[in-house]
Amino acid sequence: MSEEAEAREPGREGRDPEAVSRFVEGFAAQLVEAGMQRMPARVFAALLASDSGTLTSAELGGQLQVSPAAVSGAVRYLAQQHMVSREREPGSRRERYRVHSNQWYEALTNREAVLKRWEAALREGVASLGAGTPAGRRMAETLAFFEFVDDEIAAMMERWREHREKVFGPGPAS
Structure with missing residues (x-):
């Protein structure tokens, strides 16, 4: 969607494009500090800031002032992380990239x-090193930590689903 078309989207009146750009770059910087690659972080933040939640490669390239190849690589990474999906425009070869409202849930559960x-x-490390050795005990503690985290994430995701439904109501996940 062109800047002009996006400016006509419902709820876009009075939106300051410079403020949106500052948000996109600022949030992307936070994602980079947390370990995400720079270009995927910028593309993800741009999609998140789009009212429609979808943009084409050309729209992303224009907004972020980057090449189509940079957008393609970023989208490939984000799709692998289950943070965006690709959609074909009806009657066109052009793809749109969509960020879903449940992208954090999907990324975490995956x-x-x-x-x-x-x-x-x-587990293999504990067996190989011997549970009674210092290294084996360290491995066993690390294993116990990840088992704990795994259980907690599953319980937390169930609580999130319930909370999300209370706050946002039932409906599609995106």
Whole structure:
């Protein structure tokens, strides 16, 4: 969506494009400090700040003043992290990229597979090193930590689903 088209979106009247740009760059900087790569952070923040929650590669490139290749790489990373999805425009070869309202939930719950792999590796480490050795005990404590985190994330996500429904009501997740 062009800046002109986005400016006509409902609720956009009076929005200061410079203030939006400052937000996008500031929030992206916070994401980078937390460990996200710079370009995916900028693309994610731009999508999040868009009223429609969707932008094309050209729109993202224009807004962020970056190349289509930079946008493509960022979107690939964000899609792998389950933070955005790709959608084909009807009757067009052009894709739109969408950020969903449940992107944090999806990103966090998809970490479960990573935690399970770490737990399996740590179990193997405890067995290999011997539970009675200092290294084995350290591995066992690390394993117990990740098992605890895994259980807590699952319980927290269930509480979030209930809280989200109370606050925002039932409906689609995006």
